Amino acid sequence: MKKVLKILILIFITNRFSARIIIPQVPDVVHPPIPEDANLDAAYNTLIEDQDPEVRPGLFQGDIALNNDVYNYWRIGLRWDVFPEKLWTNGTVPYVISPIYEPSDQVTIYKAIRTINFMTCIKFVPWDGVTKDYILIWPIKYPSGCWSFVGKFGGSQIVSLQPPDSNGPNCLGTEGRAIHELMHALGIFHEQSRWDRDKFVKIHHENIIPSFKSNFDKQSLENTTYHYEYDYDSIMHYGKYYFSKAKGKPTMTAKMPNVKRLGQRKAMSKGDCLKLNHLYGCFDNAKRRRKYYNICQFMGL
Numbered sequence: 294m295k296k297v298l299k300i301l302i303l304i305f306i307t308n309r310f311s312a313r314i315i316i317p318q319v320p321d322v323v324h325p326p327i328p329e330d331a332n333l334d335a336a337y338n339t340l341i342e343d344q345d346p347e348v349r350p351g352l353f354q355g356d357i358a359l360n361n362d363v364y365n366y367w368r369i370g371l372r373w374d375v376f377p378e379k380l381w382t383n384g385t386v387p388y389v390i391s392p393i394y395e396p397s398d399q400v401t402i403y404k405a406i407r408t409i410n411f412m413t414c415i416k417f418v419p420w421d422g423v424t425k426d427y428i429l430i431w432p433i434k435y436p437s438g439c440w441s442f443v444g445k446f447g448g449s450q451i452v453s454l455q456p457p458d459s460n461g462p463n464c465l466g467t468e469g470r471a472i473h474e475l476m477h478a479l480g481i482f483h484e485q486s487r488w489d490r491d492k493f494v495k496i497h498h499e500n501i502i503p504s505f506k507s508n509f510d511k512q513s514l515e516n517t518t519y520h521y522e523y524d525y526d527s528i529m530h531y532g533k534y535y536f537s538k539a540k541g542k543p544t545m546t547a548k549m550p551n552v553k554r555l556g557q558r559k560a561m562s563k564g565d566c567l568k569l570n571h572l573y574g575c576f577d578n579a580k581r582r583r584k585y586y587n588i589c590q591f592m593g594l
């Protein structure tokens with residue numbers, strides 16, 4: 294009874310943010326498609342303590358759940374002519390936020406959603422309970438961590454954001470990690486998987502946990518449709534120590550001088566903002582182009 298009351302209170306709080314919310318049934322355990330060669334248990338124990346919550350084993354590049362078809366064609370932003378079914382129609386993404394989250398965590402998730410809604414022409418809207426495809430933001434227990442599919446998967450699609458616990462803030466310390474995972478759901482891959490990345494970063498293969506070497510793969514030019522400059526500041530870029538065997542051993546370093554950091558999870562960079570708008574056709578007419586281009590310049594990190 295107490296639990297029911299708690300959920301009702303949470304729904305009430307949730308309703309203060311959105312006019313209407315329908316909570317679907319979600320199993321405790323969800324098994325997204327995981328690459329066949331992923332070794333979940335063995336690898337999990339080898340991760341060092343201060344690893345990023347995004348760096349979870351078993352999922353493609355740490356935090357991406359995807360099937361082999363997508364793997365074969367993956368790119369920085371999904372090409373809609375190759376994967377028309379993965380595009381969110383009219384840039385509209387219905388969403389549900391789990392009532393399991395504490396109100397403060399819900400606020401963090403709302404901040405991420407509002408940021409994307411403001412900075413791009415993409416519109417996250419509360420799910421109406423009817424629309425077939427929508428995202429379900431839920432703290433999945435297995436695999437835990439912060440993860441997402443890339444592009445629209447069809448049906449109710451999980452974006453897993455692990456809430457803070459005694460080990461740390463996990464995926465909801467700031468809205469940055471939520472934005473990162475939502476950007477995957479919109480069809481964006483990691484910045485360092487660009488075909489031209491070797492001009493910009495050096496991969497230290499000897500420091501990578503062996504079973505995660507494929508997380509540092511890149512794509513060929515033919516499969517890439519990317520127009521923006523390499524972006525060290527991207528919210529979609531790996532950090533220097535991701536999937537490192539040991540403390541202090543970088544897996545990736547910058548080749549260009551004066552690069553202070555690799556990746557960040559604070560906010561969308563100017564480049565992130567531009568590429569999302571580009572991917573969703575927000576630059577297609579002159580008025581909108583001016584609006585969102587200016588927003589990216591002013592608000593992008």
Ligand SMILES: [Zn+2]
Pocket residue numbers: 347356357473477483
């Ligand atoms: Zn990611």
